[in-house]
Amino acid sequence: MTTVVPTSEEDPALAVVRFASELAWADAGPEVAEPQVTRLCVEAQECMVMGRWFDLASLMLTSAEVIFSKVAEKDLECIFTVICNVVTKSESPDEALEMAKLISAKITQQPNDKPALRLKILFNLYNLLENPYSRFYVYMKTLNLAIDGKVTEHIIPSFTKIDSFLKEWNIGIVDQRKLFLAISDVLKENKSAPKDSFKFLTKYLMTFSGDDAHNLSEAKEEAVHTIVEFVKAPDLFQCDMLDMPAVRQLEKDVKYALVYQLLKIFLTQRLDAYLEFQAANSTFLKSLGLVHEDCIAKMRLMSLVDLGSDETGQIPYSLIRDTLRINDDEVEAWVVKAITAKLIDCKMDQMNQVIIVSRCTERVFGQHQWQTLRTKLGTWRGNIANVISTIHANRITEDGTQAIQGLTIR
Numbered sequence: 001m002t003t004v005v006p007t008s009e010e011d012p013a014l015a016v017v018r019f020a021s022e023l024a025w026a027d028a029g030p031e032v033a034e035p036q037v038t039r040l041c042v043e044a045q046e047c048m049v050m051g052r053w054f055d056l057a058s059l060m061l062t063s064a065e066v067i068f069s070k071v072a073e074k075d076l077e078c079i080f081t082v083i084c085n086v087v088t089k090s091e092s093p094d095e096a097l098e099m100a101k102l103i104s105a106k107i108t109q110q111p112n113d114k115p116a117l118r119l120k121i122l123f124n125l126y127n128l129l130e131n132p133y134s135r136f137y138v139y140m141k142t143l144n145l146a147i148d149g150k151v152t153e154h155i156i157p158s159f160t161k162i163d164s165f166l167k168e169w170n171i172g173i174v175d176q177r178k179l180f181l182a183i184s185d186v187l188k189e190n191k192s193a194p195k196d197s198f199k200f201l202t203k204y205l206m207t208f209s210g211d212d213a214h215n216l217s218e219a220k221e222e223a224v225h226t227i228v229e230f231v232k233a234p235d236l237f238q239c240d241m242l243d244m245p246a247v248r249q250l251e252k253d254v255k256y257a258l259v260y261q262l263l264k265i266f267l268t269q270r271l272d273a274y275l276e277f278q279a280a281n282s283t284f285l286k287s288l289g290l291v292h293e294d295c296i297a298k299m300r301l302m303s304l305v306d307l308g309s310d311e312t313g314q315i316p317y318s319l320i321r322d323t324l325r326i327n328d329d330e331v332e333a334w335v336v337k338a339i340t341a342k343l344i345d346c347k348m349d350q351m352n353q354v355i356i357v358s359r360c361t362e363r364v365f366g367q368h369q370w371q372t373l374r375t376k377l378g379t380w381r382g383n384i385a386n387v388i389s390t391i392h393a394n395r396i397t398e399d400g401t402q403a404i405q406g407l408t409i410r
Contacts, residue, residue: 012082016060017044020079024066057086057099061106068110073117080107084125093131100125100134104141108148115149136169136179143182152190159183159196173207180204181222194233201226202241210245219246224256227263228288231295237302237343238363242267258284267363270303270323271296300324301338308344308360317353 010018021040025033040059047056060083068076084103090096103125107118119142126138146155158165162183166176180203187197205226208219223246230236241247242264250260258281265273278285278292285292303323307315317331324334335355338344345359 011048013048013056013060013086014041014044016079016082017041020060020067023070051089053086053090054095054099054102057083057102060086061103068113073114076114076117077120080121081124084121084128087125087128087134093134096129096131097134097137100129100138104138108141108145111145111148112150115145115151116154118149119145119151119154132169133171136165136171136175139165140178140182143179143186146186147189150189152186155186156190156193159187177204177207180207194229195236198226198229198233198236198239201229202239202244205241205244205246208244208246210248216246216249220249220253220256223247223250224259227259228290231262231266231288231290231298234294234298235341237298237305237341238361239267240364242364259288266299266302270306271299271325272323274299275325300326300334301341301343302363304334304338305343305361305363308338308346308357309362310357313357314354315357317355320355 018037018041021037022033025036028036044056044059047053047059071079087096087099087103090099104122107121107125111118122138122142122145126135126142129135129138142155146152162179166179169175171179180200184197184200184204187193187200201222205219205223208216210216223241223244226241227247227250230239230241247260247263250256253260262277262285265277274295278295282292285295304320307319307323317328320326320331320334321328324331326334332348332350335344335346335348339346343361344357346355346357348355
């Protein structure tokens with residue numbers, strides 16, 4: 001038995017079903033179209049009366065999918081706003097999640113057809129959802145759509161809020177890994193933020209502990225990929241990957257031990273070590289997509305950084321020349337490159353043929369660097385305390401002298 005609830009104004013969901021079905025059956029002629037439109041509208045009313053919101057969403061999507069290429073974008077946006085709004089009708093978080101999955105699946109089926117609009121619809125759906133995990137699910141769909149539809153520029157601004165999103169979603173480690181990899185893929189596709197892509201790859205690797213060998217093996221390929229990305233990037237000179245369990249597992253791996261050795265060279269050694277490694281493994285480096293000349297240029301800068309970490313703070317031109325394997329007239333040019341890359345702050349003393357380093361970037365910032373920083377901060381704190389004590393003592397002396405002078409005048 002069909003129950004029709006009369007209303008003075010047609011419900012938006014029913015209006016969408018009527019509009020979409022009329023357009024979908026328009027070519028069939030009125031004799032065929034009218035019964036079909038009536039049938040779909042009656043079915044939609046039954047769903048609303050019975051509170052079968054999932055079935056209603058499915059019905060609306062079936063009609064709307066057919067007309068996606070026949071309606072202006074602003075009208076499509078209105079139609080899908082009504083469809084997405086059905087998730088707010090359900091009182092069950094599980095049903096709302098299932099509707100979100102259904103709507104997301106339909107929206108992402110044809111990613112190359114109006115991808116920016118589809119992304120906008122998913123954003124709207126995200127904002128209508130209350131359940132944190134449902135929001136996470138839809139956000140993951142937006143990442144995949146952004147890549148497949150080549151509209152990554154629309155999703156990248158949201159990455160600045162990822163930390164707050166993670167707190168809101170409260171997702172587990174497995175979902176965090178999926179998220180970090182997906183974001184890295186988006187940034188890689190965009191090709192404008194290699195540093196950010198690398199950052200999210202390292203976030204992914206940091207989710208692995210050394211306790212579970214099975215899970216660690218899952219991260220092996222991504223660990224290799226992250227190392228290669230670091231070596232390739234001309235503007236990345238610092239990372240703390242050596243001690244990450246997901247990366248450290250490569251050290252004794254039959255297939256990838258050389259990749260770990262390469263990372264160790266770039267983070268802890270100088271150009272001569274790289275040249276020796278390259279001479280023995282040139283084919284392997286090419287298989288990773290690495291360009292020898294680019295690696296030399298990066299290792300020269302990193303070697304110069306290593307020289308700058310010397311406690312004396314002074315580096316002779318001759319030592320730079322020999323370490324970087326360059327000519328005398330190239331020394332200052334490489335120093336300028338290091339300054340431009342913000343790797344060191346220094347002055348060039350051409351008269352004495354030395355550079356005087358005031359600050360130098362650490363290639364690795366691990367336990368030793370933290371201890372060094374703690375020692376320096378302790379020293380600075382002591383020096384500041386001495387200065388304050390001296391100022392205080394001088395102030396007391398001055399106050400006492402002024403008091404005596406005042407008594408003498410009287």
